[in-house]
Amino acid sequence: MIAKIPGSVVPDEWIVRGNHHDAWVNGAEDPVSGQAPLLAEPRAMGILLKQGWKPRRTIIYAAWDGEEPMLLGSTEWAEQHAEELQKHAAVYINTDGNDRGLLSMGGSHTLEQFINGVARDIEDPETKLSVWQRLQLSKIAQAKSADDRKELRQRGDLRINALGSGTDFTTFLDHLGIASLDLGYEGEDEQGIYHSIYDDFYWYTHFSDYDFIYGRALSQTVGTSVMRLADAEVLPFDFVDFADTIQKYTKDLEKLLADKQEEIRERNQELEEGVFKATLDPRRPTVAPAHEEVPPHLNFAPMQNAADSLARSAEHYRSALSHQQPTLDATQMESLRAVNQQLIESERKLTKEDGLPRRPWYKHLLYAPGVYSGYEVKTVPGVREGIELKHYAEAEQEIVRVAKALQDESELIESAARILSQTSLGQTKP
Ligand SMILES: [Zn+2]
Known part of the structure; x- marks a missing residue:
């Protein structure tokens, strides 16, 4: 399913955002805990549109089908629209499920500074620190050497992970060369339900983000990213x-x-x-x-x-x-x-x-x-x-x-x- 908000100044520059909606079995965590925050983002943007907000660039929201059987939905769509995407797509942002805990940031390193900036502005719902600061401090706690700790304290931005595969950014990044991000909160819930019948609403609301506060944090993180990318006069790439x-x-x-x-x-x-x-x-x-x-x-x-x-x-x-x-x-x-x-x-x-x-x-x-x-x-x-x-x-x-x-x-x-x-x-x- 694809939804589009046309850009008001440069409609031929696109920001694409997606999460899959199909599940291996029940799928409360994978993928609905990412899909629900995704749906909340354009709903909030709809309210802003009614109030007169007009994004400069075109925003495209995608709810992918067929992710579990080999990323079929996003791959077919991206291959089908390869030429247009290569011409117009500035950034693709992916999520795929969400838990409690720390922000995980993966993606193209030309967007490292950008996503660090967003993370500095989002409040962690448990500690009330910024999600950036909570991540920095926990990385310091886990660092294996004095050099690593020094870098974490002194390098302005936290390093983001390079992306491999396993979810819907793959075709955008690896096949089409579209700068991509993959985001999610993780680390504090009980595991063991992945791709099983136990990944259900009961499990999620008892053992994971049961009050949905990290669902809200994910919406804030990705929604803010999409809006900043869509509205920046100069796209916020940094080299x-x-x-x-x-x-x-x-x-x-x-x-x-x-x-x-x-x-x-x-x-x-x-x-x-x-x-x-x-x-x-x-x-x-x-x-x-x-x-x-x-x-x-x-x-x-x-x-x-x-x-x-x-x-x-x-x-x-x-x-x-x-x-x-x-x-x-x-x-x-x-x-x-x-x-x-x-x-x-x-x-x-x-x-x-x-x-x-x-x-x-x-x-x-x-x-x-x-x-x-x-x-x-x-x-x-x-x-x-x-x-x-x-x-x-x-x-x-x-x-x-x-x-x-x-x-x-x-x-x-x-x-x-x-x-x-x-x-x-x-x-x-x-
Ligand atoms: Zn998934």
Whole structure:
């Protein structure tokens, strides 16, 4: 089921929001605890519309069918409308069920700053802290190292999770390259009912969010996100956090390879030393691992260079955006459209038409579910899985392909920054 509020200024820029409505069995938690808050959002927007509110952009609400059998509803719809979506859709926001507890934020890192901003403005119904602050403090409590705690205290925004699969954002993000978010509250309810007959109204109203206060918080979180995205003059994408994430991913991949080299080198040495023979219990015989070629060094320089130029453009864009400009004349309105068009395309730049190795439907070069990991995400999947699956030549090619996409992204950001500063077009409202 699809509902639409047409935009009043730029109807051809779309914000899409969805949650599925089909269930494995009863489905009080999965999906109705997300679907009910979804329905509350356009109901509130309906009241605002009657009071005269007119969103700048078009807002599209979707209640997906057939999610449980392989995301059928959202996939068919998004494939059917692929061309229009790629032209017009700025952001897709997904939820899929909701519990009590902490806000879980996943999505495109170009929206990391944006969703952190929303989370700072939503009150946690139990502690009355902002949901952002509650999340930050609980992450500090769970952090494993002093470095992690330092980052949580000092980095302005909390890192959001990269998205794998398992719910309806998959086609939007992985196949079409539309910047996406996946949100929900979690962590404080009893588990064990997932996809079973016990996921019913009785369970939900006795053991989960029984007074629906987190349902309201989810509506507030996503409704606020949709309205801000729909009304912002300049779409609230930011690339500083994104560039920082790319630097981190590059280091993660270098470490992945270095650890693998070290592991194999050490094992080979132990085989030569006779460690396995010496420690073998003849009454419980095992087979020693085979001698293995130590993985070659890979050239990460293209990705490192791309990450550096991304960081520079991201700073240029942020500073161009910070110049205030109270009113816009006609030329500036035209420039505004051009900048927003580039922002809409910024996620598409991270995709390649021929897709990932051996799975061309997955076109995003930074996020995908793993080939063998189910729903779980693999970041920079072409390179990462190349290393993990010992396709080293392929990993080397993928580094070049990812670096090229990041260089293109960096040029796009640079060009958007140029338009902003040439027309002294800054964000007029936060
Ligand atoms: Zn679900």
